[in-house]
Amino acid sequence: MRLERPGLEGPMIIVPVVHRDPRGIFLETYRARDYAALGIDAEFVQDNHSRSTRGTVRALHFQSSPGQPKLVRVARGTVFDVVVDLRRSSPTFGEWESFELDDEAHRQLYVPVGFAHGFCALSEVADVVYKVGSYYDPANERGIAWDDPDIGIAWPKIPRSVSERDAANPALKDVVASLPDW
Numbered sequence: 001m002r003l004e005r006p007g008l009e010g011p012m013i014i015v016p017v018v019h020r021d022p023r024g025i026f027l028e029t030y031r032a033r034d035y036a037a038l039g040i041d042a043e044f045v046q047d048n049h050s051r052s053t054r055g056t057v058r059a060l061h062f063q064s065s066p067g068q069p070k071l072v073r074v075a076r077g078t079v080f081d082v083v084v085d086l087r088r089s090s091p092t093f094g095e096w097e098s099f100e101l102d103d104e105a106h107r108q109l110y111v112p113v114g115f116a117h118g119f120c121a122l123s124e125v126a127d128v129v130y131k132v133g134s135y136y137d138p139a140n141e142r143g144i145a146w147d148d149p150d151i152g153i154a155w156p157k158i159p160r161s162v163s164e165r166d167a168a169n170p171a172l173k174d175v176v177a178s179l180p181d182w
Contacts, residue, residue, distance in 0.1 A: 001014055001015060001016045001017055001028075001034065001038075002014075002015045003015075003038045003039075004107075006097050006099070007097055008083065008085055008092050008095060008097045008115075009090070009092065010085070010087075010112040010114065010115060011083050011097065011109060011110060011111055011112065011115060012038065012039070012040065012109075012110040013099060013107050013108070013109055013110075014035070014038065014040075014071075014107065014108040014109075014110065015105070015106075015107050016028060016029070016106050016107075016108070018105075018106055027106055029073060029106075029108070030044075030071065030131065035071075040071070040110050042069040042071075042112075042133035043133060044069075044071065044131035044132060044133055045132065045133060045134065045135055046131070046132045046134075046135055046136065047129065047130070047131055047132075048129070048130050048131075048132060048136075049075075049127065049128070049129050050127070050128045051125065051126070051127050051128075052079075052119075052121040052125070052126050052128070053121060053124065053125060053126075053161070054121050054122065054123060054124050054125075054126075054158065055120065055121065055158050055159045055160045055161050056120065056121045056126075056160075056161045056162075057118065057119070057120045057146050057155070057160050057161065057162045057166065058118055058119055058120075058128075058163075058166065059082060059116075059117070059118020059119065059120075059143075059146040059166060060082065060084055060116035060117065060118040060143055060144045060145070060146050060169070061116060061117055061118060061141070061142070061143050062086060062115065062116045062117065062142050062143070062144075063134060063136075063137065063140045063141060063142065064140045064141075064142050064178075064179075064180055065140050065180055066113075066134055067113030067114065067133075067134065067180070067182055068113065068132050068133060068134045068136075069110070069111065069112050069113050069132070069133035069134075070109075070110070070111040070117060070130050070131065070132050070133070071108055071109075071110050071111075071130060071131040072101065072108060072109045072110075072111060072117070072119075072128060072129075072130040073101065073106065073107075073108040073109075073128070073129055073130065074101040074102050074103050074106075074126060074127065074128055074129075075103060075127040075128070075129045076103050076123075076125060076126065076127040077102065077103060077121065077122070077123030077124070077125050077126030077127060078100060078101070078102040078103070078121075078122040078123040078126060079100070079101050079102070079119040079120060079121055079122060079123075079126050079128060080098055080099075080100060080119060080120045080122055080155065080156050081098060081099045081100070081101050081109055081117075081118075081119040082096055082097070082098045082099075082117070082118050082119060082120075082153055083096065083097055083109070083111055083115045083116065083117055084096045084115060084116040084117075084144070084151060084153075084172075085114070085115055086114055086115060086116055086144075086172075086179055086182075087114040087115075087182050088176065088179055088181070089181070090114070094150065094151060094172055095151075096151055096152075096153050098153070098154070100122075101119075101128075102123075113133075113182050114182035116143070116144055118146055120155055120156055120158075120160065122156060122158070142175070143165070143166060143169035143170075144169050144170060144171065144172045144175060145169045145170060145171050145172070146162060146166055146167075146169065148171045148172050150171060150172060150173060151172055
């Protein structure tokens with residue numbers, strides 16, 4: 001596997017070796033020591049799986065304390081995946097970056113603590129599978145508005161479906177003071 005470092009400091013794209021033959025494909029999706037060698041030393045404690053239909057936006061989520069690193073991949077379909085830097089001391093605070101993740105290239109996205117994460121399903125059905133480094137705790141679940149104009153994410157121009165909860169998330173400027181010092 002190889003590592004690609006995007007523009008924001010912290011997130012990483014992992015490009016696995018995909019073995020293809022007439023029967024199909026085989027790839028390793030996680031090996032702790034290889035990921036540690038890439039600088040991803042989070043201890044993952046929970047696996048999650050979400051299925052979404054085209055246009056579904058699930059965003060922008062994060063856990064406040066202790067934070068929740070994620071290793072995200074798409075098992076089926078294609079998504080427009082987004083991270084937003086929430087580290088107040090970071091020179092890129094409030095900036096976002098996007099990645100297309102799919103079931104052809106099998107690239108994975110590592111989202112470190114201090115970033116909000118979300119995605120929009122681009123295919124008719126998208127299965128997103130991700131490891132997290134802390135147990136889900138509803139008391140620490142947080143979100144920011146997926147369409148916050150101050151962040152300005154250029155979401156795909158397709159009909160979108162957003163949950164009531166995600167639609168009610170506050171703007172980043174309204175939660176800055178309550179963000180932890182990651």
